[in-house]
Amino acid sequence: MELSLDRLTKHYGHKIAVDCVNASLKPGVYGLLGANGAGKTTLMRMLCAILEPTSGEVLLDGKEVTAMGAEYRNLLGYLPQDFGYYPNYTAQEFLLYFAALKGIPHKSARTRVRELLGLIGLGDVAGKKIKTYSGGMKQRVGIAQALLNQPRILVLDEPTAGLDPKERIRFRNLIADYAGDRIVILSTHIVSDIEAIADEVLLMKKGKLLSKGTVEELTRKVKGKVWELVVSPEEARSWQAKMAVANLRHEENKIALRILSDDKPAEGAVPCEASLEDLYLYYFGTEEGAR
Amino acid sequence: MNLFLAEHNKLWKRNGVKICVLLCFFYVVIVGNILTFQWFSFGSNDDATSSFGNHFDGYDMIKESQAYARTFGELTDETIQRMVRDYQRLKAEGKDREREWMDRGIIDNWLETLWPELKDSARYETMITYVDADQLTGFYERRQQAVEDFLKISGQTGGEQEYLLKMESKVQKPFRYQWVESWSQLLGSILADLGMVMALFLAIVLSPLFAGEWHSNTGGMILATRNGWRQAARTKIMVGFAFTLEFFTLLAGGMLTAQLFFLGFSGWDMPIQTIKLIAVAPINMLGAELYEYGFTLLGVIGYAGVVMLISAAVRNHILALLLSLFVVYGPMMISSYLPMGLQKALDLLPLVGSGTDIFRTNTFHLFGTYIWSPWLLLIVPVLLGLLCVPFAVKCWARKG
Numbered sequence: 001m002e003l004s005l006d007r008l009t010k011h012y013g014h015k016i017a018v019d020c021v022n023a024s025l026k027p028g029v030y031g032l033l034g035a036n037g038a039g040k041t042t043l044m045r046m047l048c049a050i051l052e053p054t055s056g057e058v059l060l061d062g063k064e065v066t067a068m069g070a071e072y073r074n075l076l077g078y079l080p081q082d083f084g085y086y087p088n089y090t091a092q093e094f095l096l097y098f099a100a101l102k103g104i105p106h107k108s109a110r111t112r113v114r115e116l117l118g119l120i121g122l123g124d125v126a127g128k129k130i131k132t133y134s135g136g137m138k139q140r141v142g143i144a145q146a147l148l149n150q151p152r153i154l155v156l157d158e159p160t161a162g163l164d165p166k167e168r169i170r171f172r173n174l175i176a177d178y179a180g181d182r183i184v185i186l187s188t189h190i191v192s193d194i195e196a197i198a199d200e201v202l203l204m205k206k207g208k209l210l211s212k213g214t215v216e217e218l219t220r221k222v223k224g225k226v227w228e229l230v231v232s233p234e235e236a237r238s239w240q241a242k243m244a245v246a247n248l249r250h251e252e253n254k255i256a257l258r259i260l261s262d263d264k265p266a267e268g269a270v271p272c273e274a275s276l277e278d279l280y281l282y283y284f285g286t287e288e289g290a291r
Numbered sequence: 292m293n294l295f296l297a298e299h300n301k302l303w304k305r306n307g308v309k310i311c312v313l314l315c316f317f318y319v320v321i322v323g324n325i326l327t328f329q330w331f332s333f334g335s336n337d338d339a340t341s342s343f344g345n346h347f348d349g350y351d352m353i354k355e356s357q358a359y360a361r362t363f364g365e366l367t368d369e370t371i372q373r374m375v376r377d378y379q380r381l382k383a384e385g386k387d388r389e390r391e392w393m394d395r396g397i398i399d400n401w402l403e404t405l406w407p408e409l410k411d412s413a414r415y416e417t418m419i420t421y422v423d424a425d426q427l428t429g430f431y432e433r434r435q436q437a438v439e440d441f442l443k444i445s446g447q448t449g450g451e452q453e454y455l456l457k458m459e460s461k462v463q464k465p466f467r468y469q470w471v472e473s474w475s476q477l478l479g480s481i482l483a484d485l486g487m488v489m490a491l492f493l494a495i496v497l498s499p500l501f502a503g504e505w506h507s508n509t510g511g512m513i514l515a516t517r518n519g520w521r522q523a524a525r526t527k528i529m530v531g532f533a534f535t536l537e538f539f540t541l542l543a544g545g546m547l548t549a550q551l552f553f554l555g556f557s558g559w560d561m562p563i564q565t566i567k568l569i570a571v572a573p574i575n576m577l578g579a580e581l582y583e584y585g586f587t588l589l590g591v592i593g594y595a596g597v598v599m600l601i602s603a604a605v606r607n608h609i610l611a612l613l614l615s616l617f618v619v620y621g622p623m624m625i626s627s628y629l630p631m632g633l634q635k636a637l638d639l640l641p642l643v644g645s646g647t648d649i650f651r652t653n654t655f656h657l658f659g660t661y662i663w664s665p666w667l668l669l670i671v672p673v674l675l676g677l678l679c680v681p682f683a684v685k686c687w688a689r690k691g
Binding site: 045052074077078082084088100102105 | 293294296297298301304305306504507508509510511512513514515516517518519520522523689
């Protein structure tokens with residue numbers, strides 16, 4: 001199975017949301033990384049065939065996905081960024097409704113829903129209305145909704161938003177278990193999630209696909225550009241103003257700064273091992289909305 | 292079927308839907324029928340300034356009125372004279388309750404229409420109280436003249452007049468007579484307003500059918516499912532129509548039950564001319580009632596189709612609601628300011644026209660033939676609504 005993005009472009013008037021993206025996705029977990037407004041959600045909506053590209057196409061094994069219609073959507077699981085629900089529905093009712101939309105026969109839908117509710121840890125509260133759930137519980141219902149039809153292509157837009165650290169770990173494990181020979185594409189701002197589960201990372205900036213590769217391949221790009229410099233608290237402020245500082249750590253009366261710079265920033269700076277977070281900051285540090 | 296049941300269940304699960312149905316039922320069946328029969332319209336009169344001043348004895352009054360009317364049988368010069376004499380006698384004897392049994396308003400209307408020369412404009416009382424009963428002769432001849440005069444005044448001459456008079460010639464004479472007032476109230480007001488009231492609640496219930504999915508942020512998720520495009524849209528539309536039928540059945544069932552309880556079957560075979568003398572259609576009360584129910588049913592189905600198209604075409608559910616209300620109440624508001632031709636065209640929109648056209652002489656002149664307006668008012672709205680269905684499906688499937 002191969003999902004290909006061929007010169008995929010989306011314009012909203014004069015604004016270019018996605019700009020000629022080419023990529024080939026084979027089974028595995030893909031992390032989509034980019035600042036707010038980078039075009040991640042637009043790209044994901046086009047991947048799900050619910051947004052028509054201005055030009056270019058999405059192909060599954062050479063077939064255009066919109067033309068495949070229900071056949072393609074049958075392979076798809078999608079969790080949008082702002083997961084919506086019906087307040088008066090219980091989790092069980094909500095999932096059964098989506099099971100009907102996914103064409104799952106009622107009897108097997110009941111079994112599948114029960115199984116999924118157990119998997120996401122909501123088995124005990126399945127009969128309670130979703131409006132009474134916490135943000136994290138609602139998000140888990142959304143994830144279960146995406147997994148209902150055991151999709152071959154799973155598209156998750158910010159799936160870990162609202163989850164506490166324990167839930168995030170549970171989610172990562174769930175996706176890692178699930179992925180197997182499936183294509184999982186997830187976007188998130190939480191770099192550590194991508195670092196933990198993504199086989200490959202797609203970096204997006206201003207609608208363009210900047211880079212694609214494994215975490216190691218990508219972090220190699222900032223190798224030799226990450227430095228640690230120990231300074232006084234007064235100096236730390238001026239360093240933060242003039243350089244991209246990824247982290248600062250207090251050490252007795254001093255502060256250790258993690259600085260991103262093409263050149264050695266100061267005499268006392270020592271090179272460090274680069275991480276995906278450094279890469280993110282390196283590319284998006286100056287962009288509004290980057291975290 | 293699975294999806295239909297899930298979607299149907301979803302619609303009825305909304306609190307707004309339950310509240311709308313209950314409110315409408317309360318207004319139409321409880322207030323508009325039961326309380327109208329028992330209190331506001333047919334309760335014996337105690338306070339002439341307000342219907343609320345009536346006694347809560349409508350059921351007894353209705354039965355007494357029906358029994359009294361049954362003594363007349365057919366409408367002839369003699370029966371009209373007897374009615375007028377009876378009324379004047381009862382008034383002189385101060386028998387107010389017995390006087391209320393009579394079709395006073397209806398008879399007065401006949402007198403004013405057919406014997407205008409007997410009206411004394413200097414008197415404030417209604418004609419029935421003072422007119423000389425012996426002078427009330429030639430009912431059917433005078434009625435025939437009144438129909439022809441009305442057509443002439445309305446500019447309905449030549450072929451159109453011929454068409455309408457031919458229709459009129461099939462009206463059976465002499466007219467069967469039973470108590471008319473209840474039928475007049477039923478066909479002229481209660482049933483005639485049903486569609487207009489239902490439109491408000493249908494707009495509230497059906498306008499979020501598609502647009503509401505964007506409001507609740509579920510639109511994208513639905514569109515990404517196997518059945519999320521055309522199948523989901525078709526199912527939603529079927530559910531919309533099913534709801535419309537259920538809603539109509541609930542109200543019509545309630546209304547018919549109330550009608551049967553209070554009125555029974557009495558007078559079902561009277562011609563509609565007893566309500567409106569210059570009506571030309573050879574239809575009796577039962578036929579008119581069936582027509583008005585049919586008009587409302589087909590109208591609400593047509594309107595449901597239009598509302599669902601708006602809902603599928605507009606993402607904002609508030610805008611969808613406002614547009615849905617506008618398509619029915621907008622034309623109603625502006626219609627009277629427009630030329631006659633445009634008024635008649637607007638009447639063809641779902642629920643904009645009225646089922647009471649059955650009492651009128653409006654016609655459409657299409658392809659060289661005259662068509663009595665009620666037939667087109669029955670068919671065109673539902674066709675318009677059904678025509679909206681494929682567009683609604685298309686709009687939803689393109690919404691991503």
